[in-house]
Amino acid sequence: MLQDTSSPRGDIPVNIIGAGIAGTWQALMFARAGYGVTVHERGDAAMTQATSHWAGGMLAPWCERESSEPVIARLGIRSLDLWRDRLPETPFNGSLVVAHPRDRSDFDRFAKLTTDHERLDASGIADLEPSLDGRFREALFFAGEGHVEPRTVLPKLHAKLAEAGGTIRFDSDCDPESLARDNAVVIDCRGLSARDKHPDLRGVKGEMVIVETPDVQLSRPVRLIHPRWPLYIIPRDGNRFMIGATSIEAEDTGVSVRSALELLTAAYAVHPAFAEARIIEIGAGLRPAFPDNLPRISIDKRRISVNGLYRHGFLLAPALAELTLAYVERGAIDNEVMQWS
Numbered sequence: 001m002l003q004d005t006s007s008p009r010g011d012i013p014v015n016i017i018g019a020g021i022a023g024t025w026q027a028l029m030f031a032r033a034g035y036g037v038t039v040h041e042r043g044d045a046a047m048t049q050a051t052s053h054w055a056g057g058m059l060a061p062w063c064e065r066e067s068s069e070p071v072i073a074r075l076g077i078r079s080l081d082l083w084r085d086r087l088p089e090t091p092f093n094g095s096l097v098v099a100h101p102r103d104r105s106d107f108d109r110f111a112k113l114t115t116d117h118e119r120l121d122a123s124g125i126a127d128l129e130p131s132l133d134g135r136f137r138e139a140l141f142f143a144g145e146g147h148v149e150p151r152t153v154l155p156k157l158h159a160k161l162a163e164a165g166g167t168i169r170f171d172s173d174c175d176p177e178s179l180a181r182d183n184a185v186v187i188d189c190r191g192l193s194a195r196d197k198h199p200d201l202r203g204v205k206g207e208m209v210i211v212e213t214p215d216v217q218l219s220r221p222v223r224l225i226h227p228r229w230p231l232y233i234i235p236r237d238g239n240r241f242m243i244g245a246t247s248i249e250a251e252d253t254g255v256s257v258r259s260a261l262e263l264l265t266a267a268y269a270v271h272p273a274f275a276e277a278r279i280i281e282i283g284a285g286l287r288p289a290f291p292d293n294l295p296r297i298s299i300d301k302r303r304i305s306v307n308g309l310y311r312h313g314f315l316l317a318p319a320l321a322e323l324t325l326a327y328v329e330r331g332a333i334d335n336e337v338m339q340w341s
């Protein structure tokens with residue numbers, strides 16, 4: 001337990017490095033609890049160097065059960081409440097999983113490995129997403145899931161942090177050691193740049209495409225079961241759609257022709273009108289991951305690091321921030337994600 005009961009919380013500085021989704025949620029949680037929070041971010045407010053800039057923003061703990069450990073669903077489900085509480089406008093209108101008949105066995109496997117879904121027939125799909133009328137015979141509907149648009153939600157959360165009395169310093173490149181003085185708590189959320197402290201971190205490349213078309217309307221993320229990698233289409237404002245994402249063990253941020261073809265073909269397979277869509281952007285981000293692909297809160301007295309959010313940063317960041325705060329305030333321990341050094 002780190003709280004100094006002789007001084008009010010405002011006297012305990014909390015310095016956070018990195019204003020990606022992990023650092024931003026840590027900052028918000030500590031600022032709302034009354035701490036004096038400063039976030040140092042080496043990029044500018046556009047946040048284009050953060051992995052968070054490239055994310056789909058799906059908040060999908062039940063779909064993710066297909067390929068992740070139970071701790072992801074446990075923390076993810078808790079995070080949904082925190083998103084609802086702190087950002088009530090977050091859309092929670094579910095996600096849809098579809099497959100073509102040739103991928104039926106993969107679809108059934110996905111249904112078995114996941115929970116909290118209902119099976120829809122073709123008319124159920126058309127009721128939810130009229131643009132998909134006649135396209136698929138069956139779908140899984142995960143009614144409790146949500147999604148955010150990372151490029152608009154980060155500035156919104158940064159504004160909420162300012163309202164809660166916190167400060168963000170952009171263009172501020174910091175080293176955790178230089179901030180660790182007196183009674184300050186330092187929370188290192190540098191993502192993949194924290195390899196000086198975590199040599200076992202690696203980047204897992206995720207490629208994505210953004211297209212624009214007025215001819216398809218979707219209200220929620222649609223996942224297409226695919227034999228090689230999970231692909232999804234997420235509606236964004238202005239008739240735009242993010243098509244993502246590959247998962248490749250590589251640390252360059254180039255997009256291969258193969259990946260672009262796969263992503264665009266998947267979109268076309270969901271709806272042929274995507275063939276006429278305009279390509280707005282193609283890019284890739286590197287997901288920070290530990291060897292077990294699980295998130296980690298590493299604690300060394302007042303120096304804490306939150307990293308390894310892998311493909312679940314938006315899903316897990318709120319719950320991880322709540323755990324960090326509970327540790328600093330009450331010494332509460334979560335054995336599944338905390339480690340001591």
Ligand SMILES: Cc1cc2nc3c(=O)[nH]c(=O)nc-3n(C[C@H](O)[C@H](O)[C@H](O)COP(=O)(O)OP(=O)(O)OC[C@H]3O[C@@H](n4cnc5c(N)ncnc54)[C@H](O)[C@@H]3O)c2cc1C
Binds near residue numbers: 052
């Ligand atoms: C294509 C793709 C799709 C994804 N889709 C989803 C999804 O649908 N749902 C989901 O939950 N997750 C998704 N993810 C995963 C998610 O994006 C990551 O888990 C998350 O962004 C990691 O956040 P972070 O804050 O740890 O790292 P980052 O977002 O990289 O933030 C780290 C920040 O630290 C800053 N920094 C680094 N070093 C310093 C320094 N010395 N001083 C100051 N600042 C520093 C960097 O500039 C950066 O802004 C996706 C990822 C990709 C690539």
